[in-house]
Amino acid sequence: MLPITEDQLAAIVAHMPRRHQALVILAAGTGLQQGEIFGLTVDRLDLERRNVLVDRQLINFNGRELSSATQVPGQPPRRPLPGVVADALQAHLEAYPATALVFTNNVGAPLRRSAFWTEWNRALKQAGIPAIGFHELRHYYASLLVRHGESVKTVQGAVDGVLRDFADSVRTNGGDQTHHRSSEA
Numbered sequence: 001m002l003p004i005t006e007d008q009l010a011a012i013v014a015h016m017p018r019r020h021q022a023l024v025i026l027a028a029g030t031g032l033q034q035g036e037i038f039g040l041t042v043d044r045l046d047l048e049r050r051n052v053l054v055d056r057q058l059i060n061f062n063g064r065e066l067s068s069a070t071q072v073p074g075q076p077p078r079r080p081l082p083g084v085v086a087d088a089l090q091a092h093l094e095a096y097p098a099t100a101l102v103f104t105n106n107v108g109a110p111l112r113r114s115a116f117w118t119e120w121n122r123a124l125k126q127a128g129i130p131a132i133g134f135h136e137l138r139h140y141y142a143s144l145l146v147r148h149g150e151s152v153k154t155v156q157g158a159v160d161g162v163l164r165d166f167a168d169s170v171r172t173n174g175g176d177q178t179h180h181r182s183s184e185a
Helices: 006-015 018-030 034-038 083-095 114-127 136-147 153-159 164-173
Strands: 051-053 054-061 064-069 079-080
Touching: 006 018, 006 114, 018 034, 018 054, 018 083, 034 114, 034 136
Parallel strands: none
Antiparallel strands: 051 079, 054 064
16 A cells, blocks of 8 residues: 555645645644544644644534544644644634634534545545545655654554554555555555
8 A cells, every 4th residue: 555645635635625625734744533633623723832632533423423532542642733734724724713623514513524525535536536535644644754764663653553554565665655556555
């Protein structure tokens, strides 16, 4: 499994509705999971210090959105925000002022995975990118860490140890991230 490239990420972001572009940038720049991003509230962001408190997620249960605690063992609840991510979030909050959830739908209600999935797939199609899941943004984040000198072991810890397949790929391919994903992935 090969992570998406920077060009592919830029194309996805460009084809997402403006309201959700920062959401994709946040995922790609931090490795946060979809539920953690959907449940992110303004009071958990510290844009001045460039970090985010990740201690809850938004889940859908029988048509109701519920906030649920999330804490992965060994994972710090505060995560750093790269400058480009903090800037994207700042611009998002200026364009879409929020007092609770950072990312909402067009009427200010919590995002539903099904509606977001429709936007995501439309953006992929318009960008000419084969169907991939939102989870691929975590693989992209892991590839960034490796390119910037983090060890595979550190990367596994940074993304909850979920990316063993990615780590194996890095060991096998030597961390080369200049290639494009194959349509088989």
